[in-house]
Amino acid sequence: MNGSTSSPRSSRPSRPRRPHPPKRNPGPERPPQEDPARRAALDTLRAVTKRDAYANLVLPGLLRERRITGRDAALATELTYGTARARGLLDAVLAACSDRPLAEIDDAVLDALRLGAYQLLRTRVPAHAAVASTVDLVRADRGSGAAGFANAVLRRVTGQDEAGWIDEVAPDEESDPIGYLAMSTAHPRWVAQAFAEALGSRGEPLRAALAADDTRPIVHLIARPGEISADELAAITGGDLAPYSPYGVHLADGGDPADLDVVRERLAAVQDEGSQLCALALTRAPLEGTDERWLDLCAGPGGKAALLGALAALSDATLDAVEKTPHRAELIRKATIGLPVDVRVADGRDPGLDGGYDRVLVDAPCTGLGALRRRPEARWRRQPSDVAALAKLQRELLTSALDLVRPGGLVAYVVCSPHLAETVGVVAEVARKTGAERLDTREFFPGVPNLGDGPQVQLWPHEHGTDAMFCAILRRPA
Numbered sequence: 001m002n003g004s005t006s007s008p009r010s011s012r013p014s015r016p017r018r019p020h021p022p023k024r025n026p027g028p029e030r031p032p033q034e035d036p037a038r039r040a041a042l043d044t045l046r047a048v049t050k051r052d053a054y055a056n057l058v059l060p061g062l063l064r065e066r067r068i069t070g071r072d073a074a075l076a077t078e079l080t081y082g083t084a085r086a087r088g089l090l091d092a093v094l095a096a097c098s099d100r101p102l103a104e105i106d107d108a109v110l111d112a113l114r115l116g117a118y119q120l121l122r123t124r125v126p127a128h129a130a131v132a133s134t135v136d137l138v139r140a141d142r143g144s145g146a147a148g149f150a151n152a153v154l155r156r157v158t159g160q161d162e163a164g165w166i167d168e169v170a171p172d173e174e175s176d177p178i179g180y181l182a183m184s185t186a187h188p189r190w191v192a193q194a195f196a197e198a199l200g201s202r203g204e205p206l207r208a209a210l211a212a213d214d215t216r217p218i219v220h221l222i223a224r225p226g227e228i229s230a231d232e233l234a235a236i237t238g239g240d241l242a243p244y245s246p247y248g249v250h251l252a253d254g255g256d257p258a259d260l261d262v263v264r265e266r267l268a269a270v271q272d273e274g275s276q277l278c279a280l281a282l283t284r285a286p287l288e289g290t291d292e293r294w295l296d297l298c299a300g301p302g303g304k305a306a307l308l309g310a311l312a313a314l315s316d317a318t319l320d321a322v323e324k325t326p327h328r329a330e331l332i333r334k335a336t337i338g339l340p341v342d343v344r345v346a347d348g349r350d351p352g353l354d355g356g357y358d359r360v361l362v363d364a365p366c367t368g369l370g371a372l373r374r375r376p377e378a379r380w381r382r383q384p385s386d387v388a389a390l391a392k393l394q395r396e397l398l399t400s401a402l403d404l405v406r407p408g409g410l411v412a413y414v415v416c417s418p419h420l421a422e423t424v425g426v427v428a429e430v431a432r433k434t435g436a437e438r439l440d441t442r443e444f445f446p447g448v449p450n451l452g453d454g455p456q457v458q459l460w461p462h463e464h465g466t467d468a469m470f471c472a473i474l475r476r477p478a
């Protein structure tokens with residue numbers, strides 16, 4: 001606990017909480033001075049807390065609606081995403097600075113406190129501005145009593161910088177290195193533990209992997225094979241050729257890629273380079289016999305299906321795309337217009353298909369722990385209890401894929417997660433039960449460094465600049 005905390009939790013008598021003053025009472029001291037960037041940030045954080053919204057979907061709409069642009073928009077974005085990512089660390093600090101448990105603090109006040117604490121600990125916003133602007137927001141939303149409380153808590157936060165607070169609230173680094181790294185990089189402990197197990201590290205690689213979740217990902221585009229080359233796409237967009245995917249382009253900065261003419265005309269699309277590489281790996285693995293019927297068993301919203309469909313068109317093959325959710329199946333249809341792709345709404349575990357496919361992709365539903373940098377709040381929303389149910393579904397889908405592929409045919413199992421229970425755990429068990437052969441998948445990622453001991457491939461943001469995609473290619477026994 002912070003020594004300056006005025007009334008320790010244990011000494012507080014339990015008594016009914018007073019209702020907050022009416023919302024419209026601005027308090028006697030001064031009228032609230034709302035800053036549009038911080039208001040947009042707080043309103044987005046409220047939507048994340050109240051209705052499980054995605055910050056990166058809510059905020060752009062709010063900015064547009066309120067005509068917030070330029071530096072204000074940049075500030076709102078930085079504060080919103082930064083606060084959502086750092087939530088666990090901010091909560092630990094706020095708990096140390098508050099004389100009541102966080103669970104007893106009004107949601108709206110707590111979200112504002114997080115926003116204020118984030119500015120104090122992780123930005124260069126002057127402390128007085130961070131405190132005053134947050135107190136103004138709280139006063140406007142919850143009145144002067146709550147504003148006084150927020151002011152007191154945030155003043156305690158100003159007592160130390162981030163490093164000082166980490167020393168105080170994190171587990172001991174020597175005896176619990178994973179717990180320490182989890183707190184200092186603002187990750188739930190179970191996520192840090194899962195990364196540590198996948199990396200085989202509790203040291204620098206783990207720190208780098210966790211830190212990479214706080215970096216803003218560069219937009220990756222894919223030049224649709226047969227329509228436009230990566231060189232042409234790079235020249236049109238001013239981007240750089242991707243280091244590993246022959247179809248990939250990295251966009252330097254700024255702007256909404258959906259506004260690009262090449263994207264609107266479907267010559268290119270937004271797709272992480274790791275996703276491109278995993279879909280390509282399936283097509284690169286050598287196959288004896290026929291090679292004309294491909295299947296994507298979990299295809300929505302259609303990113304990999306569009307790439308596979310374009311490659312299928314170039315090699316006289318066809319692709320069947322299965323998706324359980326009708327609206328996502330519709331997205332596949334849109335993404336694959338003009339390609340030899342047949343979309344079917346079905347459960348991939350029993351899709352009612354004849355089988356006999358030459359190549360099958362299983363891009364299974366997963367925790368998404370490999371793409372935490374894309375969804376600011378995701379690390380706090382996922383629960384360790386999600387993993388077992390997903391792993392069961394993943395095993396069933398992979399088993400179904402091996403059933404649908406012809407003898408000697410190939411299956412790529414892909415997830416956007418490094419969690420061992422979703423990756424090697426699934427592949428090892430299904431391979432054992434079905435007798436499928438695990439190929440050295442690293443061979444189908446030519447030029448990509450640091451792929452470990454194989455046979456599977458685990459990509460990492462801090463190593464490869466991609467999402468943490470996992471890929472294993474299996475062959476059904478002939």
Ligand SMILES: C[S@@+](CC[C@H](N)C(=O)[O-])C[C@H]1O[C@@H](n2cnc3c(N)ncnc32)[C@H](O)[C@@H]1O
Binds near residue numbers: 275328364
């Ligand atoms: C990781 S996403 C696939 C991403 C896609 N391959 C792409 O590149 O755009 C997994 C998809 O599987 C779908 N899904 C979930 N359970 C399924 C099931 N039992 N059968 C088929 N699809 C399922 C989800 O709706 C989701 O669209």
